[in-house]
Amino acid sequence: MSNIRTLSFDAVIVGGGGAGMRAALQLAQSGQKIALITKVFPTRSHTVSAQGGITCAIASDDPNDDWRWHMYDTVKGSDYIGDQDAIEYMCNVGPEVVYELEHMGLPFSRTEEGRIYQRPFGGQSKGPDNPTQAARTCAAADRTGHALLHALYQQNVKHDTNFFNEWYATDLVKNQDGAVTGVIAICMETGEKVFFKSRATILATGGSGRIYQSTTNALINTGDGVGMALRLGLPVQDIEMWQFHPTGIAGAGVLVTEGCRGEGGYLINKDGERFMERYAPNAKDLAGRDVVARSIMQEILDGRGCGPEGDHVFLKLDHLGKDVLHKRLPGICELAITFAASDPVKVPIPVVPTCHYMMGGIPTNIHGQAISQDAAGNDKIVDGLYAVGEVACVSVHGANRLGGNSLLDLVVFGRAAGMFIETQLKQGGDHRDTSESDLEQADSRFARLEESTKGEDVATLRKELQKVMQNDFGVFRKGEMMAEGVKKLSDLRARIADVHLTDKSNAYNTARIEALELENLIEVAEATAIAADARKESRGAHSRYDFPDRDDENWLAHSLYSPETKKVTKRDVNFAPKLVDTFQPKIRTY
Amino acid sequence: MLVSIYRYNPDTDAEPYMKDYEVDTGGKDLMVLDVLGLVKEQDPTLAYRRSCREGVCGSDGLNMNGKNGLACITSISEATNGKKKLTLRPLPGLPVIRDVVVDMTMFYNQYEKIKPYLINEDSPPAIERLQTPEERDKLDGLYECILCACCTTSCPSFWWNPEKFIGPAGLLQAYRFIIDSRDNATTERLSDLDDPFSLFRCRGIMNCVNVCPKGLNPTQAIGHIRSMLLDQAT
Secondary structure: OOOOEEEEEEEEEOOOOOOHHHHHHHHOOOOOOEEEOOOOOOHHHHHHHHOOOOOOOOOOOOOOOOHOOOOOOOHHHHHOOOOOOHHHHHHHHHHHHHHHHHHHHOOEEEOOOOEEOOEEOOOOOOOOOOOOOOOEEEEOOOOOOHEEEEHHHHHHHHHOOOEEEEEEHHHHHHHHOEEEEEEEEEEEEOOOOOEEEEEEEEOOOOHHHHHHHOOOOOOOOOOOOHHHHOOOOOOEOOOOOOEEEEEEEOOOOOOOHHHHHHHHOEEEOOOOOHHHHOOOOOOOHHHHHHHHHHHHHHHHHHOOOEOOOOOOEEEEOHHHHHHHHHHHHHHHHHEEEHOOOOOOOOOOOOOOOOEEEEOOEEEEEEOOOOEEEOOOOEEEEEEEEOOOOOHHHHHOOOOOOOOOOHHHHHHHHHHHHHHHHHHHOOOOOOOOOHHHHHHHHHHHHHHHHHHOOOOHHHHHHHHHHHHHHHHHHHHHOHHHHHHHHHHHHHHHHHHHHHOOOOOHHHHHHHHHHHHHHHHHHHHHHHHHHHHHHOOOOOOOOOEOOOOOOOHHHOOOOOEEEEEEOOOEEEEEOOOOOOOOOOOOOOOOOO | EEEEEOOOOOOOOOEEEEEEEEEOOOOOOOOHHHHHHHHHHHOOOOOOOOOOOOOOOOOEEEEEOEEEEEHHHHHHHHHHOOOOEEEOOOOOOOEEEEEEEEHHHHHHHHHOOOOOOOOOOOOOOOOOOOOHHHHHOOOOOOOOOOOOOOOOHOOHHHHHEEEOOOOOOHHHHHHHOOOOOOOOOOHHHHHHHHOOOOOOOOOHHHHHHHHOOOOOOOHHHHHHHHHHHHHHOO
16 A cells, blocks of 8 residues: 555544534644544535524523423433433533534524524423423524534634545544554545544544435435444444434425424415324424324325325415514525425425434444444444544434434534543554554455446446335335345345446546445445344334334334344443433323 | 536546537426536536535536526526526636536635634623624624635636635625624724725626625625725724
């Protein structure tokens, strides 16, 4: 590997979204020598698409609001497989982290008192004994992700973070002791390949919604971090748990924020009926996302869908009036006009449940340290590797994420990992050794692609993969279809291994990037499929016709998928918060 | 439909050229980004940037039949405006890396020059800094900028002086911080712009306003800064 240049850093962050930039900021402020590698210019990251807000008990809307209520909602929302120590940490430290964002300049919307504006979101209550709808989601109109991502980028500019923009990380490097010693990445502009040697490597690569045909996710969400971890032999957790957002614009897949329903919008079927009243009599349109998505699908399956094909429902907003819509939901008005030719001021928006968020990912502790297991099933830290944000499964979302909790997850755990790594780095220690053969191993799939002379093309294989996931692993799942899907994916894996890269030029070769991304998509898709087939119950977003009930006796547990055995084992959920009593599993109703 | 695209690969081409593609849109009025996707299925060597595909990330600024805009939220009919052929070129005024991918370094440098971050050295309160809804309203029309560079690369003043003129996108952000009630570096920010080039090269041509895919108005923001500078001088 004499052709590969080595650059050395204290910490390398892969991914320039909310989590990666929050971690980078922490480390840049502490004076560490860091590099942030990102395949798109940071403000093009998918965090930018987040709309409705960041949920946090800052007690602006309700002066008596309490982070413990937020914690309770999140535990319940997770259908009880979110780790309670992690959820406690996130909800407790949340206000401090949100205030920091405001101090950085994030232009939150305001109340008359000058405080941050909070809106109601799904699954929010005022504690275990009070199902009153809370308004806990801090918003910058309906462009909160944009505002947050730009504020973080701006602070990183201020603190001179060392960005490697439009560099694509291909694989992690692991040495003979099993420690991660850095990552290989290519400069997209020139094609140059570099080994980023690092004492701490942080994956902040986001989600992988592009395994589905229809998704709210950006085209860049190809599961690069999960793919890299799986190729290293590391397990992923709860990867069968995919959130389908109730309201993607029918046909286009573009997200329509839950904030629409928070502001008073509601769903109607072809008869004009506000059907959520039947499915969730108390919370109605603001029940958990899994509940609302299933209700919509049920309406469609029962023949009450809208449109000539009866394949969607409507989100009604016109009764809120032009002023509220243009003030609170200006971005939605634009998107609905562009992608559905529907002005929400006048007509409802056609919507359908759409793949949105990967609850599962690389298991970590609250410091972001990646976790694997030994042969006896005991947790062990993966030396040198961290994960934060959507790629990680810390796990605060369990089987179903609440709206507004993803932005909080990003900044809370990006910051936590940054602080922890800062302490670790200050304690000293040198780079771990990396041998030539470690590097060659990490570079092997790249090398194979460069030598390909025949095989199928990327676009065809990607389409097939997305079709399998869409048809066999959607909102409702069934054993036999999933088994079939697993088989199809196994065949696809073999074909993808033979994919042909026709263009081998160096300058800004996006064909090469897409081929590398496809190999990550198949890793995520297969892990999802096998884990989904293995979890023989219905919980949160994972809903099976053949196992319609939650099974706490057997499945009140994380699933852990091992790429080496292609088998699923169970890992304990944490029920030991430090400051409050455990929230015991209950029947989940809204 | 017929699509003509600017092609240039520095590894293989001595100079750029236009290449025509016949694309089957199925009779639909697709977004230009979807058309690029169909072309890439025919010819994987075509390079372009894209990410969110919904007009919020700013990756896919292009020159479409002579006008800058985002490929993902511009339909074929909007771009072609009755013409038979869709013509796609890189954003003007910046060096081309490959095909329609431009080197945006000059654009980002101008953005960084305006100190694009809140400056307030007072120690912050235990909660958020308070801001009235009226004060916050002043940021509307400014903070929404997605840094797509459609405006700056449509500006003749920027073409002429890309190293010295901040350009509409950067100046819009300068005003976003000047007018933020929480920022207290207004004097410093204004004096940074007080030279013949940084701001005063704006000639009010208003191409920026004409092309901004987010409907923002950099010319107006520039006008406000100009007034503040003049007030300061008197």
